[in-house]
Amino acid sequence: MAAGKKAKNIGKSVKGKAKEVTGKAVGNESLEAKGRAEQAAGDAKQAAQKAKDALKH
Template sequence: MAAGKKAKDMGKTAKGKVKEVTGKTVGNESLEMKGRAEQAAGDAKMTARKAKDTLKH
């Protein structure tokens, strides 16, 4: 897996976690849901890249 793409996906997941926690803290459900969605998107991309890499080898 390309290190840059992996870092980008991990960053997206981390950014989503921050949004989720911030949303919970301030009571903003919309921000919390956006954070969860962003985390899921980052996780999905990482999983897809891992599967692609596994098939290459």
């Protein structure tokens, strides 16, 4: 996996987790849901990139 893409996807997952935790802490369900969605998107992109890499080798 390209290091730049990997870092970007991990960053998106971490950012989503931070939003989720913040939303939960302040009782903001919208922020919590956005965080979960962003985290899921980052995880999905990581999985897709790993699958792509596996096919190359």
